[in-house]
Amino acid sequence: MPNIKNSITEERTRVSPKTLYRLLVYQRILNKFFLNDLETVRSAALAKASGVKPEQLRKDLALFGQVGTRGLGYPVKELMDVIRAFLGKTDLQPVILIGTGNLGSALLKYGGFKRAGFDLVAAFDVQKGGQSKDVLPMSELQGYIEEHSIELAVLCVPQDAAQEVADELISYGITGLLNFTSMVLQVPSNISVNNVDLALELENLSFFVSQQNGIPS
Amino acid sequence: MPNIKNSITEERTRVSPKTLYRLLVYQRILNKFFLNDLETVRSAALAKASGVKPEQLRKDLALFGQVGTRGLGYPVKELMDVIRAFLGKTDLQPVILIGTGNLGSALLKYGGFKRAGFDLVAAFDVQKGGQSKDVLPMSELQGYIEEHSIELAVLCVPQDAAQEVADELISYGITGLLNFTSMVLQVPSNISVNNVDLALELENLSFFVSQQNGIPS
DNA sequence: AATTGTGAATTGATTCACAGCT
DNA sequence: AGCTGTGAATCAATTCACAATT
Numbered sequence: 001m002p003n004i005k006n007s008i009t010e011e012r013t014r015v016s017p018k019t020l021y022r023l024l025v026y027q028r029i030l031n032k033f034f035l036n037d038l039e040t041v042r043s044a045a046l047a048k049a050s051g052v053k054p055e056q057l058r059k060d061l062a063l064f065g066q067v068g069t070r071g072l073g074y075p076v077k078e079l080m081d082v083i084r085a086f087l088g089k090t091d092l093q094p095v096i097l098i099g100t101g102n103l104g105s106a107l108l109k110y111g112g113f114k115r116a117g118f119d120l121v122a123a124f125d126v127q128k129g130g131q132s133k134d135v136l137p138m139s140e141l142q143g144y145i146e147e148h149s150i151e152l153a154v155l156c157v158p159q160d161a162a163q164e165v166a167d168e169l170i171s172y173g174i175t176g177l178l179n180f181t182s183m184v185l186q187v188p189s190n191i192s193v194n195n196v197d198l199a200l201e202l203e204n205l206s207f208f209v210s211q212q213n214g215i216p217s
Numbered sequence: 218m219p220n221i222k223n224s225i226t227e228e229r230t231r232v233s234p235k236t237l238y239r240l241l242v243y244q245r246i247l248n249k250f251f252l253n254d255l256e257t258v259r260s261a262a263l264a265k266a267s268g269v270k271p272e273q274l275r276k277d278l279a280l281f282g283q284v285g286t287r288g289l290g291y292p293v294k295e296l297m298d299v300i301r302a303f304l305g306k307t308d309l310q311p312v313i314l315i316g317t318g319n320l321g322s323a324l325l326k327y328g329g330f331k332r333a334g335f336d337l338v339a340a341f342d343v344q345k346g347g348q349s350k351d352v353l354p355m356s357e358l359q360g361y362i363e364e365h366s367i368e369l370a371v372l373c374v375p376q377d378a379a380q381e382v383a384d385e386l387i388s389y390g391i392t393g394l395l396n397f398t399s400m401v402l403q404v405p406s407n408i409s410v411n412n413v414d415l416a417l418e419l420e421n422l423s424f425f426v427s428q429q430n431g432i433p434s
Numbered sequence: 435a436a437t438t439g440t441g442a443a444t445t446g447a448t449t450c451a452c453a454g455c456t
Numbered sequence: 457a458g459c460t461g462t463g464a465a466t467c468a469a470t471t472c473a474c475a476a477t478t
Contacts, residue, residue: 017421018469024420025401042437051401055471058439070438070477087420088427095419106323107415112399116416118423151426152419176426178419182329184242184268190429194422198324199333201411202312202369202395203241203304204234206335208409209368209393210305235447259459272449275461287455287460 015063022060023083025050030080042073092119096144097154098165100125100135103180104156121148145172152176159183232280239277240300242267247297259290309336313361314371315382317342317352320397321373338365362389369393376400 015023029049033041047057061067061074064082068074084090095118097104107113108123122144123135136144144150153174157165162183169177176192179185182200185193232240246266250258264274278284278291281299285291301307312335314321324330325340339361340352353361361367370391374382379400386394393409396402399417402410 016468017425020421020424021417024417028399029401044437048403049401051403053471054437055473056469058437059470062439066439068438071436072478073437087424089423093423102323102326102328106319106326109319109323110415111319112416113419116420118416118419151430152423154419175429176422178422182245184246184266186265186268192422192425192429194418196413196415196418198327198413199329199335200238200241201413202330202335202371203333204237205393205395205409205411206306206310206369207237207304208234212392212407212409213368233446261459270449271459272451273447275459276448279461283461285460288458289456290459 019060019063022050022052022056023087026057026060027080027083027087030076030083033076034080038076040069040073041076041079043068046074089117092117093152094119094121094148094150095152095154096121096150097123097156098125098141098169099155099157099161100127101156101158104154107154107156107180118152120154121150141168142172145169145174150174152178154178154180156180236277236280239267239269239273240304243274243277244297244300244304247293247300250293251297255293257286257290257292258296260285263291306334309334310369311336311338311365311367312369312371313338313367314340314373315342315358315386316372316374316378317344318373318375321371324371324373324397335369337371338367358385359389362386362391367391369395371395371397373397 026046029046030041032049033046043054043057043061047054050057058068061079064086067079067082092114095113097108097120100108100123104123104125108120113120124138124141124144125135126138127135151174153169153176155162155166155169155177159181162179162181163185166177166179166185166187170187170191175190177185177187177194179193179195180198182197184195187193243263246263247258249266250263260271260274260278264271267274275285278296281303284296284299309331312330314325314337317325317340321340321342325337330337341355341358341361342352343355344352368391370386370393372379372383372386372394376398379396379398380402383394383396383402383404387404387408392407394402394404394411396410396412397415399414401412404410
């Protein structure tokens, strides 16, 4: 019986979004530990830094078979490698952005995507007003996506245009949308959408805060 | 036996973050329907627009007792009112923002918060470089929070400063943090944190996209 | 002695399926 | 006839608790 499962690609299907988020977090923390020359880490420490319970961390890592050493902990470098192998994709992936309003043009400047392995290679808008990167007109959208085989798009257009632009993107071959609009997009089941609704997050936060304090006003 | 529960404040404690997100989405969609002069809406329609199953919508609304009419649907206006009453807070709530780098200064300009009932009343940074709104130095943080009884803060500082600044904010009385850094913050249990990790969202999306297609490269 | 790995138990969320109203 | 409201059933995620291992 093999220890570390070697048919990782076969396992890729069996993970929930929640677990995946956690794996990505573990990866980050591990990288930090690695840069600090840590060689092994116990589940308690890694879990605390990741904001989860140790049991949950261990359950998550069980996906990869046995990677830790009982009585000792997990080898930092090896664990990093195993998670990275599972996640696949290592090289820089091209992403386009649609809608260069306030939020859109800020995201173009935001360095975090590049650090995570994504390259915002082009931006599109109905208005071709010059921002920091060249903004292309929507008429070039289809050509660009097809020519560069783009899969992922960041959607920052106004609410009213959201569904329409999403439909367009999908028809040109985009299969993953990071949706910054506050619209709920209707898409075919083979298309992935992740919603980032900033106002919603603040509303949600506000509710739980006022709950803690006792009801205000 | 009363129909619509009148002890809403007592019910406020019994809702999960997931349910709360959905309620906030329903509220938005309802508002749109209301502006279109819809008087009643069936669970099937509201659910579809909200991206959930009708059964789930009905379960969620069960929190409020009986608000719909069997055979007919839900009265749009009344349902809006009931949800708003449950959520509490209606007036503009003041929020501060810390860290006016690319992302931070973009969020200052972003209109979505205001629309959702939040007012970004002040921004702070270690560098007092002039941006669109006046940026205050960190030395004024404590005074400002206390004087204006601020509860919520948006955290956009660099990773390395995140925990430190969070500790500071909490010590000055902040009880809710919208965390845009990629750090997992360690906070006391009476403090609420919502994480918005943009790179993580894109990584997550990318994984599920490449899963759909079959493994790339 | 210490810590992982994991079945079993628990808790939570979703979906089913139909009774109850209008 | 049609749609809501909801107990029951299912499915998913978390936590427990302890055996296995170094």
